Amino acid sequence: MDYDCVKRVHLIGVAGTGMGSFAGMLKAAGYEVTGSDENVYPPMSTQLARWGIEAMTPYAPANLERARPDLVVVGNVVRAVNPEAAAMRQRGLLHVSFPQALGDLFIGPRRGAVVVGTHGKTTTTAMLAAVLFHAGRDPSFLVGGVTRDFDSNFRLGKGPDFVVEGDEYDTAYFDKGPKFLHYRPRTAIFTSCELDHADIYRDQAHYESAFARFVELLPADGFLAACGGWEPVVRLAGAARCPVETYSVTAPAHWQARGLVLGPDGARFDLHRRGISLGPVHLPVGGAHNVENALGVAAAATALGLTPGEIAAGLAAFGGVRRRQEVRGTAGGVTVIDDFAHHPTATARTLEAIASRHPGARLLACFEPRSNTSRRSLHQREYVTAFPGAAAVYLLTPAPHDRVPEAERLDVGRLAREIAAGGQPARAFAAVEEMVAAVAAEARPGDVVVAMSNGAFGGIWEKLLARLGR
Numbered sequence: 001m002d003y004d005c006v007k008r009v010h011l012i013g014v015a016g017t018g019m020g021s022f023a024g025m026l027k028a029a030g031y032e033v034t035g036s037d038e039n040v041y042p043p044m045s046t047q048l049a050r051w052g053i054e055a056m057t058p059y060a061p062a063n064l065e066r067a068r069p070d071l072v073v074v075g076n077v078v079r080a081v082n083p084e085a086a087a088m089r090q091r092g093l094l095h096v097s098f099p100q101a102l103g104d105l106f107i108g109p110r111r112g113a114v115v116v117g118t119h120g121k122t123t124t125t126a127m128l129a130a131v132l133f134h135a136g137r138d139p140s141f142l143v144g145g146v147t148r149d150f151d152s153n154f155r156l157g158k159g160p161d162f163v164v165e166g167d168e169y170d171t172a173y174f175d176k177g178p179k180f181l182h183y184r185p186r187t188a189i190f191t192s193c194e195l196d197h198a199d200i201y202r203d204q205a206h207y208e209s210a211f212a213r214f215v216e217l218l219p220a221d222g223f224l225a226a227c228g229g230w231e232p233v234v235r236l237a238g239a240a241r242c243p244v245e246t247y248s249v250t251a252p253a254h255w256q257a258r259g260l261v262l263g264p265d266g267a268r269f270d271l272h273r274r275g276i277s278l279g280p281v282h283l284p285v286g287g288a289h290n291v292e293n294a295l296g297v298a299a300a301a302t303a304l305g306l307t308p309g310e311i312a313a314g315l316a317a318f319g320g321v322r323r324r325q326e327v328r329g330t331a332g333g334v335t336v337i338d339d340f341a342h343h344p345t346a347t348a349r350t351l352e353a354i355a356s357r358h359p360g361a362r363l364l365a366c367f368e369p370r371s372n373t374s375r376r377s378l379h380q381r382e383y384v385t386a387f388p389g390a391a392a393v394y395l396l397t398p399a400p401h402d403r404v405p406e407a408e409r410l411d412v413g414r415l416a417r418e419i420a421a422g423g424q425p426a427r428a429f430a431a432v433e434e435m436v437a438a439v440a441a442e443a444r445p446g447d448v449v450v451a452m453s454n455g456a457f458g459g460i461w462e463k464l465l466a467r468l469g470r
Contacts, residue, residue, distance in 0.1 A: 001096060001104055003071070010067040011035040011098075012084050013075025014055055017144060018167075020044040021154040022073070022098055024051045025106065025142065028156045034067040036060075036084060061087035069093065073101050080173045097172035102142065103182035107162045110140060112184045113300060116166040116214055117191030117227070119346055123285070124189055124293040125165040126321050131297055131314030132161055135306050139163055145340070148319030161304065168210045170200055178210045185214070186222045187303055189296040193232035194345060199372040199403060204232075211236050218242045225299035227292065228253035243303075247295035249288050255295045257281075260288070262356035267291045271298060271308065278308035285320045287353025325354060328461040331468035333445025335361075338461050342374045342454040344386035354450055355389045361448045364439055365390035366460060368398070368453035369412065375404050380411060384418045390450075392442060393419050393426040394435050396457070432458030440467040 009026050013019050014035025024047065027033045035048065036056040048055045056063045059082055064072075072088050072095040079085070088095055096104075103112075115125040122145040129141035130149045138159035144167070146153050166180030166188075193211055194204075201207040211232075218224055218240050226237035228246035237244045247255035257269035258277070266284040269291060270277055283294050298311050306314075320326075323340045330336070335358070341350040351363060365387045369375050375398055379386075387393045397412040412428045419426035429435040439449060451460045 001094075001100070003105060006031070006070040006094075008032045008034075008067065008069045009071050009073060010064065010069035011073045011075065012059070012082065012088070013037055013078045014048065014053070015040045015044045016075055016077060017044070017153065018142075019073070019075045019098055020048060021142060021152075022102060023048065023053050025154045025156060027051050027053055029105070034063075034069070036063045059084040064088060064091065064093065071096065071101075073098050074172050074174075076170060076172050076179075078173060085173075097175050097182070099171050099179040099182035100175070102164070103184050106140065106142075106156075107164060107184050110162040111160050111186050113161055113163045113187040113189075113304065114166040114180060114183045114185040114214075115164070115189045115191065115296075116168065116180055116211065117189075117233070118194045118196050119343065119349070120191040120289060120293045121165045121167070122340075123290060123321050123324055124191055124296055125163055127293060127315070127318050128189070128297045128300055129155070129163040130318045131301050131306065131311060132159070132163065132304070133157075134314035134317050135301075135310040137161055137304075137306075143321075145324065146322040148322065149317075166214065168207075169197055178214070180214050181217065185217055186219060187224075187300050188214070188218055188222070189225045189300050190215075190233050190237060191227050191293065191296060192230050192345075193236065194230075194343070195378070196343060196373050198376050198378050208232055208236060212239065215240050223300065223303035225255075225296045225303075227296060229292070245299050247292065247299050249292045249295070253295075255299045257291050257295060260291060262286065262288065262353075264357055264359065266357075267294075271295075271312065273299075273302070279312055281312045282316045284316070284318060286325060286357040287349060289349040289353065325350065325357070329465045331465045332443070333447075334443045334468050335448045336461055336464050336468070337448060337450045339450060339452045340454050341452040342369065342371045344379050344382035347383075347386045347452055348388050350452060351387060351389055351450060354448060358448050361446055362391040362444075363389055364392050364394070364443060364447055364449045366394045366396070366435060366439065366449065366451040366457075368396040368451075368455065368457045368460075369410050370398060370453050370455040370457075372403065374454075375410055376408050377410050380415065383410070383415055384422060387419065387424065390424060391447075393424055394439060395426065395428045396432060396435060397428050397430050432460050432463065436460060436463045436467050439464060443468065
């Protein structure tokens, strides 16, 4: 693809988190940028306006006439029948997927550091970028969440490193391969591997095949940090041509956290590599899973040339990512926390982490199964034990989803009954308002309410705070 003559770029599907951030990155790089989407609403509409990017609605061929693009970037939410995409093809406009454009324009000229895996990608990517920045490396990054350190999910730096969250979801309607195959990795962190995206991957073997292809991309002079607590990760990493170092909180590994203490101020541990102490570390974000993420970051950062002192200082300064254990407020003595967790492994780890930050507090867990995987019965059994330590569990029954056949849907009523049979009070609700009323009636001062969803959850956090405040 020849980008030399590209000055005007139009993005179809601009309101998505990744596409909107990429639009901002293109604007920061000096391109004239426009976009279109079916609906554009806050916070992305606010961000696009702040960057001076026009977002047209709805999708229409006329948007292309207004934009007059040299290049069209097509988001993965866009289907071949989209009227704007159809007009783009009819007019013979140069077009690429978002991952290809990101890889060609921004990662390719730099040294790509890519974080892949089922869990922890966003936090680990943000953490590595923050550590590099704190060490004066002036990195660029793109991550699937808003980092607290930069109040943004992208940055264009002048340094040699580009840190990116590598998503295994498909790329575009004309490219059904994983997004991360476009990201030209030289350094990588592989956090975990557990079947997800059930709308794309048939089974665990099919899912693993995507990561096997990613590992093949790493050059012989690259580096891979592999989480030793996941058997598929260690097995797949074994095929890498580059050096591989493992890390784990629980399993034998090259990188370990010795003397780990979790408390209200986060985590404290002694960083060890191959049995040798590299010094004490304080990580302000909570949970053993985030300590494990930090070990992967330490391994990758070392490969990129940082010293143990620089790594420890960067980890101590890390502010985290919005919607990851984010305290939305306190009302009536009850703390309300927002988290993006939706896979059963993620919900369990989130609750364990929050319990360590709030010792002695009762946890009330609210959960919305919204993703294509969580809506399915694939993890029906696993969700029964996915809320450890919760004094009560509140489940939202999702509206029927045309992409999930009825026979394959998660049975939320059955799930509530099975959780309750295990000794945890659990109820299913048809509407967020009903759930809010039930939680507010049962919460008492000192409690912590954790509302978990990869979507908006009907604005439950604000509604809870308002109700508790009364």
